[in-house]
Amino acid sequence: MKKPLVGALFAVLLLGAGTAPATAATSHDAAAPSTVKAAASSSHAAVKAKAGAKAIGFAGTVALSNCSGSVIRTPGSQPGDPALVLSNGHCMESGFPGPGEVVLNQPSTRSFTLLNSSGGGVGTLRASKIAYGTMTDTDISVYQLTSTYAQIESRYGIKALELNTAHPVQGAAITVASGYWKRTYSCNVDGFVYRLKEGEWTWKDSVRYTSACQTIGGTSGSPVIDNATGKVVAVNNTGNEDGQKCTDNNPCEVSENGQVTVRQGINYAQETYGIVPCIGAGNKFDLNAAGCVLPKP
Incomplete structure (x- = not known):
């Protein structure tokens, strides 16, 4: 994650003069046209909900x-x-x-x-x-x-x-719905991270997606919706772009015993049930x- 840009440079980025990190739309805000085209193609298939699950749209x-x-x-x-x-x-x-x-x-x-x-x-x-x-x-x-x-x-x-008032469930089918891009990403909850560390920030009990959710710049803040209930279980926030360890735009997973794991190309969200109380x-x-x-x- 990098600090937001404004003004002319921001406008240039929106026109595709830069590539987008995995999630945060901060200093980059938009993907290059080729990236958008590829992501749009993959998300078209991803938006189709699995059999038995609710189709998640953008309402709200x-x-x-x-x-x-x-x-x-x-x-x-x-x-x-x-x-x-x-x-x-x-x-x-x-x-x-x-x-x-x-x-x-x-x-x-x-x-x-x-x-x-x-x-x-x-x-x-x-x-x-x-x-x-x-x-x-x-x-x-x-x-x-x-x-x-x-x-x-x-x-x-x-x-x-x-x-949702309950903790997300491992394996649950989820949809990340980005209002910025008007694009959805469908995957599953792969697991939970004891501590997710990125630069100077540390987050607790984060949601890790399966690899199908290849979220891009501009999807930061998207609701993560449980397909079975239609309720929000997390908020999309980051992903490891370059395979670096615990740096900005490259969060690492830290276990309870201090073991550090890097998963390049994997994206994450922060649970929201704790907001309710x-x-x-x-x-x-x-x-x-x-x-x-x-x-x-």
């Missing part, structure tokens, strides 16, 4: 300026609550939070393009604040919007995606709530 996903995301709710969220958007901590407009840093209730006017099931943009949503963001233990950002769930559903006919009445974050183990400021 959003496109950020540099990443992907989704409108999410907890089981306790109410129609009149301000809606929430989930993405990565490294996708925040305020920059990468350092190790141990937590952003809480920081004002924001960031906009998001809301997509329908086929990937068409149906409207623009706007944030009122970054309710929570961090790259410590996990890699998440949660924006509070100026619109309620009821308003979004009434205006656009789109419902929020629900966060931290969101209380009115969709407000309460980091002191029972069961909430998210890092505190």
